[in-house]
Amino acid sequence: MALLDAGRSMGRAFSVRELHAAAQRAEPKLGLTTAYRTVERWREEGWAEDAGSRGGEAVYVLCAAQGHHHHVVCVDCGATALLEGCALEPARDSARSAGFDLLDSALAALPARCATCADGDGGRG
Amino acid sequence: MALLDAGRSMGRAFSVRELHAAAQRAEPKLGLTTAYRTVERWREEGWAEDAGSRGGEAVYVLCAAQGHHHHVVCVDCGATALLEGCALEPARDSARSAGFDLLDSALAALPARCATCADGDGGRG
DNA sequence: GCAAGAACGATAATGGTTTTCATATTTTGC
DNA sequence: GCAAAATATGAAAACCATTATCGTTCTTGC
Numbered sequence: 001m002a003l004l005d006a007g008r009s010m011g012r013a014f015s016v017r018e019l020h021a022a023a024q025r026a027e028p029k030l031g032l033t034t035a036y037r038t039v040e041r042w043r044e045e046g047w048a049e050d051a052g053s054r055g056g057e058a059v060y061v062l063c064a065a066q067g068h069h070h071h072v073v074c075v076d077c078g079a080t081a082l083l084e085g086c087a088l089e090p091a092r093d094s095a096r097s098a099g100f101d102l103l104d105s106a107l108a109a110l111p112a113r114c115a116t117c118a119d120g121d122g123g124r125g
Numbered sequence: 126m127a128l129l130d131a132g133r134s135m136g137r138a139f140s141v142r143e144l145h146a147a148a149q150r151a152e153p154k155l156g157l158t159t160a161y162r163t164v165e166r167w168r169e170e171g172w173a174e175d176a177g178s179r180g181g182e183a184v185y186v187l188c189a190a191q192g193h194h195h196h197v198v199c200v201d202c203g204a205t206a207l208l209e210g211c212a213l214e215p216a217r218d219s220a221r222s223a224g225f226d227l228l229d230s231a232l233a234a235l236p237a238r239c240a241t242c243a244d245g246d247g248g249r250g
Numbered sequence: 251g252c253a254a255g256a257a258c259g260a261t262a263a264t265g266g267t268t269t270t271c272a273t274a275t276t277t278t279g280c
Numbered sequence: 281g282c283a284a285a286a287t288a289t290g291a292a293a294a295c296c297a298t299t300a301t302c303g304t305t306c307t308t309g310c
Contacts, residue, residue, distance in 0.1 A: 099240045154290080
């Protein structure tokens with residue numbers, strides 16, 4: 001499927017519109033509706049995770065790793081990295097003592113800034 | 126200002142529409158545009174923080190505490206709690222070793238579920 | 251080949267947010 | 281107190297990502 005190839009070749013977080021544009025290079029007739037439907041299916045089946053939004057568009061990350069894990073995602077350029085271990089356990093404990101359960105699904109992609117964008121050049125801009 | 130009174134009396138995360146509706150009880154002529162503009166100003170000045178979205182609407186929390194702190198916010202009912210200390214330091218260290226800086230501003234409100242909503246009654250629903 | 255069902259793509263509709271613009275309010279200078 | 285400038289306000293329109301609609305096309309099984 002062209003969308004899956006496009007997603008894997010991005011290597012970073014992407015919006016549905018970006019995914020659609022990339023996939024259209026291989027499959028020109030591919031419609032935006034299908035891109036939305038496919039990303040929604042990826043999310044339901046655990047292959048993609050919500051990574052917040054950038055410029056008013058929701059962005060997603062394709063995650064090879066199944067199971068419990070967390071990414072960091074650069075809010076400027078979409079670069080991602082997989083965090084080792086579970087760095088959120090202390091936060092989870094703290095939340096639990098306040099009577100709350102942290103939502104792993106909503107914290108799978110932690111907003112951050114990569115070294116390149118922090119240097120001020122704006123990343124891929 | 127009616128909007129500030131409304132925000133403080135909510136005691137939980139709120140959308141702009143909810144804030145506007147609450148403030149209109151005291152100030153019937155208050156417009157939705159002003160509510161949006163005011164929340165934006167609160168964010169710029171550090172009095173309010175982005176708390177994700179609920180039902181397609183962006184939600185915010187009014188934070189009494191200035192300085193470095195984190196909230197947990199129930200994604201169902203909007204209940205909030207202030208976390209003691211900085212429970213995200215391990216995550217920050219892990220991200221730093223991958224070359225990323227976690228964004229405190231985007232992590233000021235951690236998505237969670239409160240005990241009431243976890244019990245299955247849907248909170249304020 | 252044929253029927254039933256699923257997937258597709260173009261278009262329209264939805265709805266939260268932003269912009270526009272004319273009016274009302276406050277501030278400033280005297 | 282008064283006029284001019286600057287600012288804040290609110291109603292309506294514009295914007296745009298996302299979702300729903302609907303007719304068409306591709307599978308699947310026989």
